[in-house]
Amino acid sequence: MKTRLRFGYLLPLAIILVWGVWVLLKGEDTLRETTFTVFMFIGMASSLNILLGYTGYVSFGHIVFFGLGGYFGFYLVSQHNLALIPASLAGGALSGALAGLLGLAVLRLRGAYFALATIGINEAARAFVSNFGPFGGATGLFVQFSAYEAYGGAGPALWTTFIYLWLVTLVVLLASSLVKSSRFGLGLMAIREDEDAAMVMGVKAPRAKTIAFMISAFFPGMIGTLYFFKNGNVEPGDAFQLHMSIEALVMIMLGGMGTVFGPMLGAVTYQGLRGYLLTSPIFKSLHLAVSGVFLLVIILFIPAGVVGWIRHRIPLTRKLLE
Amino acid sequence: MMLLQVQEVTKRFGGLQALSDVTFELPEGQILGLIGPNGAGKTTLFNVLNGVFAPNKGRVIFRGEDITGLPPYDVARRGIARAYQVVRPLNDLTVRENVMVGGCFGRECLSLGQAASGAEEVLAVVGLLDRADQLASSLNVAQKKRLELARALGSRPYLLLLDEVLAGLNPSEIAAMLETIQKIRAGGITILMIEHVMQAVMNVSDRVIVLDYGQVIAEGLPEEVVNNPLVIEAYLGDPKLTQRLIEG
Numbered sequence: 001m002k003t004r005l006r007f008g009y010l011l012p013l014a015i016i017l018v019w020g021v022w023v024l025l026k027g028e029d030t031l032r033e034t035t036f037t038v039f040m041f042i043g044m045a046s047s048l049n050i051l052l053g054y055t056g057y058v059s060f061g062h063i064v065f066f067g068l069g070g071y072f073g074f075y076l077v078s079q080h081n082l083a084l085i086p087a088s089l090a091g092g093a094l095s096g097a098l099a100g101l102l103g104l105a106v107l108r109l110r111g112a113y114f115a116l117a118t119i120g121i122n123e124a125a126r127a128f129v130s131n132f133g134p135f136g137g138a139t140g141l142f143v144q145f146s147a148y149e150a151y152g153g154a155g156p157a158l159w160t161t162f163i164y165l166w167l168v169t170l171v172v173l174l175a176s177s178l179v180k181s182s183r184f185g186l187g188l189m190a191i192r193e194d195e196d197a198a199m200v201m202g203v204k205a206p207r208a209k210t211i212a213f214m215i216s217a218f219f220p221g222m223i224g225t226l227y228f229f230k231n232g233n234v235e236p237g238d239a240f241q242l243h244m245s246i247e248a249l250v251m252i253m254l255g256g257m258g259t260v261f262g263p264m265l266g267a268v269t270y271q272g273l274r275g276y277l278l279t280s281p282i283f284k285s286l287h288l289a290v291s292g293v294f295l296l297v298i299i300l301f302i303p304a305g306v307v308g309w310i311r312h313r314i315p316l317t318r319k320l321l322e
Numbered sequence: 323m324m325l326l327q328v329q330e331v332t333k334r335f336g337g338l339q340a341l342s343d344v345t346f347e348l349p350e351g352q353i354l355g356l357i358g359p360n361g362a363g364k365t366t367l368f369n370v371l372n373g374v375f376a377p378n379k380g381r382v383i384f385r386g387e388d389i390t391g392l393p394p395y396d397v398a399r400r401g402i403a404r405a406y407q408v409v410r411p412l413n414d415l416t417v418r419e420n421v422m423v424g425g426c427f428g429r430e431c432l433s434l435g436q437a438a439s440g441a442e443e444v445l446a447v448v449g450l451l452d453r454a455d456q457l458a459s460s461l462n463v464a465q466k467k468r469l470e471l472a473r474a475l476g477s478r479p480y481l482l483l484l485d486e487v488l489a490g491l492n493p494s495e496i497a498a499m500l501e502t503i504q505k506i507r508a509g510g511i512t513i514l515m516i517e518h519v520m521q522a523v524m525n526v527s528d529r530v531i532v533l534d535y536g537q538v539i540a541e542g543l544p545e546e547v548v549n550n551p552l553v554i555e556a557y558l559g560d561p562k563l564t565q566r567l568i569e570g
Binding site: 182183186187189190192193194196197198199200201202203204205258 | 372374393394395398399403404406410411412413414415419422423424426427428429431433434437473477
């Protein structure tokens with residue numbers, strides 16, 4: 001039984017591993033770009049899932065950690081010529097530290113109040129960055145072309161960035177599995193089900209929630225740095241797009257919240273759908289409306305998401321999907 | 323040894339005096355019954371004991387240590403576990419995982435593996451072992467009550483607070499639950515229980531205390547307490563008047 005349990009955790013890792021290798025072997029630029037977007041959302045959705053799926057706290061403004069961490073990492077790369085890996089780690093660290101501080105304040109709030117507070121934080125961060133001189137204010141920052149030389153030119157730099165993102169995605173999935181299968185994760189799930197009862201059973205809820213919030217904020221900060229570096233510039237409008245938060249929520253709900261595989265499946269499916277909608281002549285300006293309808297249908301009819309639904313219907317899969 | 327000492331505990335909610343100067347002691351290994359009419363402050367007392375509320379005045383001493391005002395999770399780690407009156411199962415977790423939460427975060431802070439094997443033992447005691455892998459939400463009320471108990475036991479506490487674990491059960495379920503409670507006590511755990519099913523309290527308690535309007539109005543052996551005029555008055559009103567009403 002133990003080995004089959006481990007299989008459930010290894011499956012998402014194996015898929016991403018093979019997928020990345022396949023993209024590298026193919027070596028096509030367009031494939032790399034689409035895969036970059038998909039991996040980015042797998043990473044975002046999986047890290048948000050640690051808060052939403054395991055701990056039961058909805059963060060609508062989670063994109064703030066992508067934006068702010070990304071801004072900081074990009075600032076270090078573009079203005080201080082820091083290498084990409086330490087810069088993205090610094091971006092993640094900033095996001096994690098910010099979540100730790102915010103957690104002390106806003107994790108006292110529960111349910112809808114917490115969700116609303118996170119939206120407020122995102123808007124406040126956007127306003128702050130738009131007026132913050134070192135980050136370039138409203139016009140943002142961009143990379144000097146010479147910065148790419150350290151990676152052998154612009155083309156190879158994009159491949160390097162892709163490889164980093166691929167590794168980060170693997171680490172996110174690994175972290176998600178480790179949290180879910182640990183004692184810490186059991187405490188988080190107890191908080192999700194009934195926070196007061198969990199505390200009476202000995203779960204240190206304030207600390208556990210804050211740590212979960214920090215983990216779920218750390219990875220978006222790293223991913224943001226890589227994404228902006230790939231784009232070559234960053235501006236407030238790109239960094240703090242609230243609808244990206246909502247889209248990450250849709251992915252989690254679609255795939256199955258509280259599972260390791262669900263957010264990944266949701267991200268892949270949603271990105272595929274979005275790709276179709278954006279290129280189809282009828283829906284091209286309606287893709288957000290469609291995702292809204294999607295969310296509604298999921299919550300009404302399959303609140304457990306695809307993975308939850310399969311696990312419920314086919315008992316055999318419970319050992320294979322986590 | 324005195325396991326629990328409650329000294330002059332007072333709790334006010336605005337103008338409402340929920341507990342006033344409640345004082346009692348609970349020696350190790352006993353079952354102490356806590357009774358009183360609705361609104362007497364019994365559940366509030368539990369909430370003060372396990373740290374959900376801090377008292378306005380007074381002290382709670384547990385195993386010689388002052389635990390007044392500690393948050394619930396710190397109280398839990400010192401060895402006080404609680405079963406709720408209204409069941410609060412962790413619905414989306416399995417029965418086994420529910421009990422493991424108690425084990426992992428309770429007094430002994432067990433690892434997942436240790437907690438899982440501990441959970442098996444506890445589930446066997448309360449008779450839920452065959453349901454270990456079901457989701458807690460799939461249990462019926464009597465089973466959820468047993469789960470509530472199992473979860474509290476899973477932390478291997480020194481003191482178990484039972485808040486009306488018999489409420490809502492039918493007579494045969496009550497008999498089975500009382501047997502389980504006796505078994506728990508035989509295992510060395512001290513129990514403080516709130517109960518409305520009088521016959522049950524009288525049967526299992528070593529001593530009983532009676533709360534009314536937040537005050538301890540009587541304390542002693544079960545048979546002493548039921549014949550105490552103050553207690554009868556608290557439950558039924560004036561005993562002489564009651565007597566006259568009954569006699570017609």
